Amino acid sequence: MNIKRYGVDAPFALLIYAVFGVGLLWHAYVNRLNYPIGIVLVLGALIFLHTTTRGKYKIFDDAIKHLNLKSDSQVLDLGCGRGALLTRIAKQLGAAGKVTGLDLWLSRDQSHNKMSITQKNVDDLGLTDRVNLVTDDMTKLDFPDESFDVVTSSFAIHNIKNEQVRIHAVKEAIRVLKPGGHLMIIDTGRNIKEYSQIFQDSGLQIAQSRGLGFNGWWATPLTNSYVVAGNKPATKTAK
Structure with a gap:
């Protein structure tokens, strides 16, 4: 399934x-x-x-517990792919809540990665009214500052190979996060320290920075997965 x-x-x-x-x-x-x-x-x-x-879905199920979602939360999922995390988030929202799924829809990152397929998954699960899908680049988000209560990204940011561009993508996620909001990045590669440093430099209070164990191994322990999550202060202290 x-x-x-x-x-x-x-x-x-x-x-x-x-x-x-x-x-x-x-x-x-x-x-x-x-x-x-x-x-x-x-x-x-x-x-x-x-x-x-199997493994990544167990990771997502655990991640949902740490997002502190409310029924009316406005959520942005960066690099949403075919919607595995996005649909889990949408199920936690009420009629006033909305999750925006953003992707460039590249099949090299995920098989048959198309907006039409993600939309069908959303529709089949009865989540149409809670989800909005857009085609956009996470390195230059077309959203105003402080637009979302929660921003997530799973196994997407590591695909940006240029370090400075990757750093800018994380800063963009922080820019569109509301004061008091929560940012969670689940990823693979060797960028956990990089993400944590960006969080700290931007004034976020780190809530999680840890490896995710066997369920996040992409073939070997050397290609493991991790989560970096943090909260944006309710008052503006970000640099």
Whole structure:
């Protein structure tokens, strides 16, 4: 159900692990070789598959508990993809609440990543009135300052490879966050210290900065996941 509705993250990466792993195992078998790298790659593919089909959803279910959502919360989900986190948030909102899902809809980041597919997922779950989908770039958000009570991003910001542009994207998320609002970034890569430093420099009070364990491994512990979350002071102290 998760794959059918929400697709697979970084599908080409999973394909590479699986194809090369099986290929190397077959080569080792045919030539009677001891080729442990094939086993490592196949195991990595299985762990990756676990994370993209089950693990990340457990992470999202836990994350929802820390967002302190209210029935009328205005939420922005950056890089929403096919809506796995977005729909979980929308289910917590009332008639006055709204979650805006923003993405560039690139299939290299998630299989069949299209606004039309995300909209269908939203409609099928009966969440149409609580969700607004937009095509936009998270590095230059087209929203006024202090527009949202909560801003989230899951497994998206690391796709911005340029450090300065990535930093600017986080600062944009902070810019559109209301005083007293909550920002949560769930991601992979090696940017946890970078995100935490941006939070601190911008005056946010860090609520979480930690690894997410096995459910967030993308093939190996070296490609793990983490959460960085913080609260914007109710009075303006951000630099």
